[in-house]
Amino acid sequence: xxxxxxxxxxxxxxxxxxxxxxxxxxxxxxxxxxxxxxxxxxxxxxxxxxxxxxxxxxxxxxxxxxxxxxxxxxxxxxxxxxxxxxxxxxxxxxxxxxxxxxxxxxxxxxxxxxxxxxxxxxxxxxxxxxxxxxxxxxxxxxxxxxxxxxxxxxxxxxxxxxxxxxxxxxxxxxxxxxxxxxxxxxxxxxxxxxxxxxxxxxxxxxxxxxxxxxxxxxxxxxxxxxxxxxxxxxxxxxxxxxxxxxxxxxxxxxxxx
Numbered sequence: 001x002x003x004x005x006x007x008x009x010x011x012x013x014x015x016x017x018x019x020x021x022x023x024x025x026x027x028x029x030x031x032x033x034x035x036x037x038x039x040x041x042x043x044x045x046x047x048x049x050x051x052x053x054x055x056x057x058x059x060x061x062x063x064x065x066x067x068x069x070x071x072x073x074x075x076x077x078x079x080x081x082x083x084x085x086x087x088x089x090x091x092x093x094x095x096x097x098x099x100x101x102x103x104x105x106x107x108x109x110x111x112x113x114x115x116x117x118x119x120x121x122x123x124x125x126x127x128x129x130x131x132x133x134x135x136x137x138x139x140x141x142x143x144x145x146x147x148x149x150x151x152x153x154x155x156x157x158x159x160x161x162x163x164x165x166x167x168x169x170x171x172x173x174x175x176x177x178x179x180x181x182x183x184x185x186x187x188x189x190x191x192x193x194x195x196x197x198x199x200x201x202x203x204x205x206x207x208x209x210x211x212x213x214x215x216x217x218x219x220x221x222x223x224x225x226x227x228x229x230x231x232x233x234x235x236x237x238x239x240x241x242x243x244x245x246x247x248x249x250x251x252x253x254x255x256x257x
Contacts, residue, residue, distance in 0.1 A: 005037030009059070010045075015052035016196040017045045020059050021111070027065035028058040030110045032077075035067075035084035039091035046096055052200045054095060055192055056118055057102040058111070061185070066109020066132060078138065085110050086141050092117040093147065093215075098199050098207055102192045103127045103178065104185045108166065116147055119211065121178040122195070123169045124188040129177060130166040131157075152177040205233050 001011040001020075007030075009020040019041060021028040045051045058064050067085065072078045092099060092114060101107075101118040108130040115121055115129075131148065133140045140161055149157040156175040160167070172178045182191050199207070209226045212218060218226075 004041045006033035007031060008034060008037050008041055010041060012048075012051060014197070015050060015200040016055055016193075017048075017051045017053070018055045018057065019045075020057055021064050022059040023068070024060045024062075026068060027062040027106055028060070028111070029065045029068040030085065030088075030114075031068045032071055032081055032084055035081065035088045035110075038088040042091045042095050051097065052204070053098040053100060053196060055100045055102055055196065056092070056114060057192075058104070060105075062105035062111075063101070063103040063107040063115065063127070064109075064111025065106045066111050069136075072136065072138075082138070082141070085113060086143065089113050089117045089141075089144060089147075096208060096211065098211070100192060100195065102188055103129075104188055108132055113144055116144075116151055116177075120195070122180050122182065122188060122192055123172065123178045124182055124185050125169055126184075127169040127172070127178075127181075128166045129160075129169075129172045130164060131160040132164040134162060134164040205229060 001009050003022075004010050007021065007023045007028075009018075009022050011018050011020075019038075021030065021034065023029055023031065023034065042054070045054055067081055071081055098120070099118040101115040101121040103115060103121060103123040104127060105124075106128050107115050107123075108128070109132045112129055112131050131140065145157065145161065148160070152160075152175045156177065159165070167175075167177075169178065169181050173181050180191070182188050209229070212222065212226075
């Protein structure tokens with residue numbers, strides 16, 4: 001495991017890179033340095049052909065309690081933190097490979113902002129979620145608000161933003177804020193590993209195109225680009241041959257786009 005900048009730990013195993021938020025004295029609250037380091041870390045992982053996906057998690061028993069409040073005491077500090085947080089969120093949302101949030105404990109404020117920017121979210125029982133700018137009189141970014149609404153619906157987004165109250169993992173699951181709940185932290189790690197194995201066995205081409213299309217209406221040029229990539233790739237042939245040979249369990253295209 002390597003440390004990249006303040007408060008970020010990165011390790012890679014079998015194609016899965018794990019980025020761990022590490023500020024345990026403050027329940028992994030995001031400092032300005034951590035916000036600014038995250039896009040650089042993600043850029044390096046995006047460029048690494050050996051990395052197939054990124055898992056974002058927190059050190060110890062919390063995902064992240066949000067932004068480090070000690071840095072928000074003055075207007076300039078608040079502005080710098082908000083700008084850096086939004087840049088980190090957008091870098092995570094735009095990451096070209098699958099991203100998975102593994103949540104235990106508190107996932108609040110800026111931590112929830114990052115989890116929402118991931119593609120898939122798993123949580124252990126006891127996790128708590130909240131979007132808390134209303135406690136501080138901060139205007140939540142427009143892009144972050146839209147992303148939260150798209151994921152959990154207008155009602156849940158307004159409940160979280162208006163009240164700054166925390167919700168438990170069952171309500172988060174029911175409203176679509178998270179995708180799956182597991183029994184405890186150990187099972188969370190095991191479930192994420194199993195899911196990472198599934199993703200690394202599947203088509204890079206399919207994943208990359210699906211992620212781009214899911215982000216918004218693609219231009220005609222991008223649709224044509226992905227059609228060319230599919231036509232030039234051997235993945236469809238490999239997948240069909242594998243299915244004919246052994247059924248769904250053996251469909252694991254090997255080629256990169």
